[in-house]
Amino acid sequence: MxxxxxxxxxxxxxxxxxxxxxxxxxxxxxxxxxxxxxxxxxxxxxxxxxxxxxxxxxxxxxxxxxxxxxxxxxxxxxxxxxxxxxxxxxxxxxxxxxxSYAVDLSRFTLRGSRFVRLRNKISRARRAGLEVVEIGHGDDCAELDGLDRVWLRDKGRHVKELRFLVGQRTGGMQCHRRLFAGRIDGTAVGYINYAPVYGSRPGWLHDLSRRRPDAPPGVMEALNATVMERLVAEGADWLHFGFTPxxxxxxxxxxxxxxxxxxxxxxxxxxxxxxVYPAASQLEYKQKWAPHEVLxxxxxxxxxxxxxxxxxxxxxxxxx
Incomplete structure (x- = not known):
């Protein structure tokens, strides 16, 4: 079977x-x-x-x-x-x-007045020295494990890490995902894990993401924009930003x-x-990218x- x-x-x-x-x-x-x-x-x-x-x-x-x-x-x-x-x-x-929210990569652009603030945040992070690297399956992720702990601790003593309706960075299926980290002066300040998407809008799902509390503004936007540029160059069709309840x-x-x-x-x-769920902040991030589909x-x-x-x-x- x-x-x-x-x-x-x-x-x-x-x-x-x-x-x-x-x-x-x-x-x-x-x-x-x-x-x-x-x-x-x-x-x-x-x-x-x-x-x-x-x-x-x-x-x-x-x-x-x-x-x-x-x-x-x-x-x-x-x-x-x-x-x-x-x-x-x-x-x-x-x-x-x-x-859920999705961007058609064949129409993706950051040009125009509607993206001025987003471009400014991305530029600020890149001027701070942000470098984006893809982490291979099997690479040492101890630094990202530490980033997870710092991220969760910053959320507060009573906050727990969400599960079930969010993805994972570990396990046997990670070899099918793609993991990108942003580093400044050699230190990881954020990462995004992307999962494959099948069906009528194939591509990738912007899934699990983490950011150091002391990371410069725009780090996650610059990290994702860099990945989107790579996906466009590779001929990917869609980037999905996932479900927000x-x-x-x-x-x-x-x-x-x-x-x-x-x-x-x-x-x-x-x-x-x-x-209960940080829906407003998630939605604000997703809407920055002007999704073409809201499902x-x-x-x-x-x-x-x-x-x-x-x-x-x-x-x-x-x-x-």
Missing amino acids: PSVLDALAAHSDNPSSFLALNSGNEYFRDDRSDGACAYRTSGRYVLQFGGPFCAREHRARLLDAFVAHAGRRLVAVQLQRADAELYAAHGFTVNQIGA FTGLDPREELPGASPLFTRFAHWLAAHGEA PEYIAFLGRPRPGAVWRLLRATNAV
């Missing part, structure tokens, strides 16, 4: 699908298809990441089999629109939970049968939930939404 990675490469149209390969996930397979469902458990709940990763004609059958396996306390998160419609047709309550919420994107209560909850978190993403509850399901999702992501 093909690997989960093979299934993603062949069938996924979710820009964050590579996160299904995070350590800690489990996989459900059905002998009648070559795909898989990625999930993890939290308390009594089963939390599925993305939809069924398989050929389109097998998606409904794989979903039915997974529902029978998972039971009633099933929640699926980061569904794309086609996934959302499938789940709604199978008795799930489906709500928009956020959006509680952003891009639009009543026109909701499906029939969406829960009004969950809609109000999502909008409340959009306005007041910065302590709605969804959450699906088998039956009606339950407070316990939302709590368990927040626990699984380490947001609380």
